[in-house]
Amino acid sequence: MLKDGIDHIDRKLLAALQADAHATTESLGEIAGLSPSPCARRVRMLEKSGVIKAYVAVVDQVKVGLPVSAFASVKLERQREEELDRFSSTVSRWPEVVECYLMTGKMDFLLRIVAKDLAAYEAFLKQKLTRLDGVASIETSFALGQVKHALGLPILA
Template sequence: MPHLDAIDRKIIAALQADGRQTVQDLAGQCGLSPSPCLRRVRLLEESGVIKGYTAVIDQEKVGLPVSVFASIKLERTREEELDRFSMMIARWPEVVDCYLMTGPRDYLLRIVVRDVQAYERFLKTKLTRLDGIASIESSFALGQVKTSGALPVLEG
């Protein structure tokens, strides 16, 4: 893991708030001139600290208002089964988050869909057809209290 100093953390926090800002604006926020600021951004990108840039999209405005959390228990948790499950899940755009978990369930998925019927189709045509699944528990989100892709880097 690369060492992050206070300026790196400022750069990361500023880019998380607005990834489209100019190098001049970013440099001003971080107390640098543009050239050294750009150099630091490039180093953060090359080291993998900054993995990429993306737009934050409103789920409802693109017709995908429903979030479903599915807890998955596999029949066996050998490496081959975990890898096979992960490879299949990675192919499905409906699954926007997938975590390997500790505790009674092996995976937690967040699935976004248009409506309950779309989730039922996803469940029947994709998820339940995977070999090695012992159980699936689905929970529908009633509302979103907080969402943030930003990490609390200034606190570290």
């Protein structure tokens, strides 16, 4: 976190960078009411403090041949720290798992898995997920369509 916290100028910069990570220092400065030098310093501070974690290209899932999104709810046999950590560590290495959350409630984890088709998801399920020690049950739901996928956080200036 920043030494003095995040102020309204930082929030303007963050909102602008979430909309366009290629924005120039000049255009960011105009948005935030700063000249390029102080603007660049603020962005560097946001990067250094970890508020800005990375700059990425957002890739269209369908256009790269991965149209299937499956949401797998996983329950473990035991919820001890070692088992939770082992599961987390293992699924984090699988490229098909694009999101994984430790959950409260009936299930322990929620995974979003992308695949080229149902057969590829079935192969993932049989060859990877069901073979993990300690998995008690798996319930899968398939997305029929994406209604919203926000790329940025709702940062208010």
